[in-house]
Amino acid sequence: MSANVLTVPGIQSCKSICMSNCSRCKKKMEAMSSAMKTMRDKRAQTPPTPGRNLERELAEAHKKLTNPKPSYAEAAAKSPTPQPNHTLIVSSKDKTHTGEHVLQIIREAIDTKKSGAKVERVRKARNQKVILKCSTKEDMEAIQNKMRSRKEIKVEAAKAANPPAHHERDINLKEVTIRVRYRKRARNQLQCHPVLELSPSVHKRFLEAGKLYIDLQKVAVYDQSPLVQCAKCLGFGHTKAVCGEKTATCSYCADKTHEWEKCPRRKQNEEPKCKNCWENGIKTEANHEAFSNKCKVRQKWDEIARSRIAYC
The missing domain is CATH 3.30.70.330 (RRM (RNA recognition motif) domain)
Known part of the structure; x- marks a missing residue:
């Protein structure tokens, strides 16, 4: 014979309730049945609040606390912000x-x-x-x-939306200097990254704009350090063409027996080793490549190189 178990806090259990069916248990069961009947009658007489569901509200509140980001359905239901086209x-x-x-x-x-x-x-x-x-x-x-x-x-x-605000400021063309210093190779052989020498006012404007219109495309603009670093010995202040070293140094692991392309440590995804930091006693912070902006030695030389440039 099976029975459903109900736990009611505040009422002590009686071991004889299922064995001897004692009078004390009968009184407790009658009291419990009467109380539960009163609760059922009261709930039936109270009309439910329209549009409210306590369990649903608690679930939604818990969802907002645990997952504040809107779901895909909620995001899709919102009206999209009109974009210019x-x-x-x-x-x-x-x-x-x-x-x-x-x-x-x-x-x-x-x-x-x-x-x-x-x-x-x-x-x-x-x-x-x-x-x-x-x-x-x-x-x-x-x-x-x-x-x-x-x-x-x-x-x-095509169907267009409202255009964004557009503002142009005048530039004194007599003070403008734009000269191509050199071109850096890109991954795409049909492209390159030109490095320009600019007058201070134009340099500031280019960085503020962040994007430039060239031919039929919009390209990004980045600040180029004036620091020169040798691709052969990884030193500063000269280029590979005038370097006095006989062999090249790997910019990834600082080894002189191979170059970056054939570095075994790089191919095995091992930690890099900066040649300049290692030689200057900064061995604990040498876990980067020699051309990395994280290099403390490079940052020092970069500061010296920038001190000779008129940025304003």
Whole structure:
């Protein structure tokens, strides 16, 4: 014979309740039954509050405390913030043209160097189409007007939202100095990272902008240290072309028997070792490559190099 077990706090258990069915147990059971019947009757008479569920409210409160981030459904239910979409769709009327042909026609029509038109992003699409995205409505309209003279292409404006605020400040062109010092190689063989020498006012403006419009793309701008570090001996103040060392030093493990490309420690993902920190007695903080900005020796030489530059 099975029985459901109910635990009621505050009432002592009686061992004879199931064995002898004593009078004391009968009285306790009757009292409990009467109390539970009163509770059921009271609950039935009290109408539930519309729209409220105590268990659900407790569950939601617990969820907010344990997981404050909204779920995917909650995030999707919110109305999205409108974003600017100043986009032009350019296609060729000649079916033999490819996306590259359309792109060349766009370059000739816009001539960003003379017109000053700014294209934030460009990509090729299907059916000989090229998508041009601009940061402002004014740039989009200026580019659209310039390409209307080319009859071999078709220009359509995509649905656009409200443009963001756009502000330009004047620069004294007499004080502007922009000179290409050298070009750094990129992973893509068709690209490079030019390093420019700028006058103080232009240098400040470039860093404040963070992005520049060049040709049909928007590129990032970073501050380049004037410090020169040798790629052969890993020393400072000279280049590899005038280095007096006979053998190169690995910039990853400071070994002179191989270079970075063939470093076994690097290929096995072992901890690097900075040659300059190790030789200057900073062995406990030498767990980085020689060209790393974390290097204490490099930071010291960088400060010396920057002290000779007029940043303002």
